[in-house]
Structures are given as C-alpha cells and as structure tokens.
Amino acid sequence: MTTKILIAGFGGQGVLFAGKQIAKMGMDAGMKVSWLPSYGPEMRGGTANCSVIVSDEEIGSPIVNTPDILFSFNIQSFDKFEKSIKAGGILFADSSLISKKSTRADIKCVYVPATELASENELTGGANVIMLGKFIKETGLFAKDEFIEHMVSSIPSNKAKLIENNKKAFSIGYNYEEN
C-alpha cells in the first residue's frame, strides 16, 4: 500500500517538521519513504508544503500531485489543494484559520481548530503536532505510542519542557472530537 500525503501551510507553522515525523516513523517501521519540501522564499514566511510518501513498494515519483491525505494549515493551501485530494482521501484542515468547508462528498473531512487549541493550552506553534495526533487517530497508519516516542526521540533530553509540550499537543489532537 502507498499513502501519499501533502502537508501545506505558512512557513513557520511546522509543516516540514510534521512531514518529517511521518517519514521518519515510516522508515523505522521498515517502509519505503520520501520527503520532498518546497524550498526557497517559502522558508521565510510564504506558503510552504511538503510531499511525504510512505509505501511498502519502491517509490517512483516523490512528488505528491494527488494526495490521499492533505493537511491544510491556511486558506491558500485549502484553495489550491483541496480539489486535488484523491476520491476516498482525507482532508485535515485547521478550522481556526480556514473558515471554509469542503463541498466534496467523495472525501472525508476532518476539521480541527488546531491553532486555537494550541494557544488555549499555551502550546503556541504546536498546531502541527495537534494535527498529527488527530491524523494518527483517524488513519491508524502508525501506533500512537510508537509515533509519540519517535517524535520526541529527536529532541535533546535536556529540553524536557519541549518533549512534554509535544506529547501534550499530540494527545490534545488525538482526543479532539468535533461537535
């Protein structure tokens, strides 16, 4: 099985980081993975995105044009990529920043006010990890505990607060239920 994921938002929202966590987890789970970022002016605050592919087969093109899963963290990326999601795919949208709703009936839409949840819980900048939590809950692509362990393993152990915050953000997303 091949899962193609596109993660898009503004530079600084951690979209590249979120993609890297999925790719790293996939690699350690013995799967083939690729991670391809947009680069250049995006890094300085424009729109940024990354293509992540997790597969049990050799990966051909690393570019995701028609994602199975789209993470959208701003209205620009929603407008640009929502229509490209494969039928049967899933949209994860940060509803704090995107007031629109998808009109597509052939995809599953998951709206999480990730940015608001982050600031309510003093986790500024944690919207990406909140969304990762919801993503793992909805897709079951990887086991929850294993994913968390992998994510925090790259954080130096002297930054205990950062590890704690990431774990907290993940579980807020994982446990979030839409009304």
Add this chain to the structure above:
Amino acid sequence: MAKVLMKGNEAIAEAAIRSGCRHYFGYPITPQTEIAEYMAKRMPKIGGLCLQAESEIAAINMVLGASSAGVRVMTSSSSPGISLKSEGISYMVGSDLPCLILNVQRGGPGLGGIQPAQSDYYQATKANGHGDLHLIVLAPNSIQEAADCTSLAFDLGDKYRVPVMILADGALGQMMEPVEFSGNEKTELPEKPWATTGTGMKRKKNIINSLYMQPDELESSINERFKRYDVIEKNEVRYESYLAEDADIILVCYGITSRICKTAVGMARKEGIKAGIIRPITLWPYPKEALAKAAETASEFLVVELNKGQMTSDVKLAIECSRPVSFYGRTGGVMPTPEEILEQIRMIGGRIK
C-alpha cells in the same frame, strides 16, 4: 549502520567525508547550501577544512590547489555558480587533477530560478570549460544512489586523474530518503606519486601545469588524456534498465525525472502498453551500446528531461537514428506529472500499434 533519513545534500556531504574527503571549498547558492552547512559543522571535528571562498571562481581554484597537493577535495554549487567555475574546471582537466564537483541544478539561463532543472546537461556532458575535454558525469536518482555515486566519484577521479561531476537537481538535493553509508567507508586512499607534496630531496620536482607553448607537446598531452577517456568509455559506463527487455517504447531519462517516468511506466504497463526505461547513471561516458541494443527490439524512444530536449541528440546518435526519438520535458523549475508522461506514452503507443 542503520538507515538514516537525510536530505540529498547532506547525504552527499556525509558520503564525501566517509570517502576520505577532508577539504571542501564552496560559495553559497540555493538549492545546495546545506552541503556547506554540513561541511562547516563536520570538517573541523575530523581535522578537515571547510572554507567559504569569496566567490565560486576562488573556490574552484582552491580545489585546484588542494588537488595538486594530492588530497581528496570537492566543491559544490548550482547552475549559475557552475558556469563561474568552468574556467577552473578546464584548468583542472588540463592539469590532470581529480576532484568532485557537484551541480545541484536549478533553472536557467542567467540567474533563472531556484527550482529543480536539468538544463545543464549540455554544459556538463559537452563543454564544462574550454578545450578538448570530458568530465565523468554521474546522475543519481535517489538519495542512496547519490551517496554511492559520491564515493564512486572520488575513486574514479583518482583512478583516471580527471574531475568528476555529480549532476543532481534541486529536488534530489532537498528531498529526504533513507540512506545507508556502510559501503562508503574509505580508510586507505590511493597513492598519488604525481602530487606536489615536497620532494624530500629524494625525487625530481612534480609540476602541475596546463600550459604548453609547443603545439606538439600540447597535442601529445591531449592524446594521452584521450587514451584514458577511451578506457573510461570502455569500462565505466553505468546505466539501469527497467522493464526494457520486452518494451516497445523505451523512455530515456536520468536523475529525478527517471523517478517520475518509473511511475508513468507502471501506469502504462497496467494499460497493456509495453513501456520500459533505460536510465543512464553515467551521462559521460554515455550508455550507447545499451541504447543501440534496445533499438534492435523497441519501436520508439521517448526522452524525458527537465529541459528542452538536450539529451535527445545523444540518444539519436547512440541508435544511429534507427528509430524515431521524441521528447517530452518541462523546464524553468516545473516538474512533469506521471500523467503528463503517460499521455506521451499513450500517443506513441497509439501510432505503433
């Protein structure tokens, strides 16, 4: 060693260090600056040198100096910066000096853009500087192959005393894939009796030079070098053949484009169209024989590149125009989708039925 997730740029830098490269000279340019960043972090810790030169021209001349002293040395840049290095590269060829030059291509001409391109194919394979010259040119298509080609590049350079270029692109430089370095460790490097390491009063002076005032002396130095080129063309051709044996349509592509073609070929096969790929890993020496052999059974060739068709002429020459050769490409930093390439395969499939 376990697999690690790395950017192409970082993996090449790490592979260079593991291949015994302890000298890096460069000047920043997107999309390859991670190389210098990586080297700046690692080199001081292992007794190596990473130096940001005042320009690309200075950097390549520092490479020339270091190579003259017999050490493994590399530089890296992206398209506009490689043009600046051309003079130094030609001098290195004329002086029979090995080195690794990495071109993480971006769109041109001029400053062009910063997104991936393959529009330096002619430059890399035909004229990376003035004079009668060739570089060995390697074109990896994955992060693992980029690391392996780095190690190979140093070995080939030392063996034949020629500069070796890795022709990558912005996507390969920036993307991350798992990579393993176990095959790249070098502990013993080849002897370089020609290097200017000091005579120790025991031997005659070694002179590194590319100037010959006597035409016959220059001619014989070039002829001697071309004899080495003949050996390289005979022994160092590398390519990958993918579903090419029974293919009616052969796609010829390299680097990141070959990955997109692989996806397109898979889609075509599902539709019953017999497509396959011959992917040159060495762009010079070029896999002429593999293409000529494929032309015996295939009906048509399709070249796919991120440029306006620069490799098409090499394919036509290799198969002596015995089959139609068409081209599809995007340029300026735009990448084709597998569907666009599939459409081309379908068109050819329709007319050869």
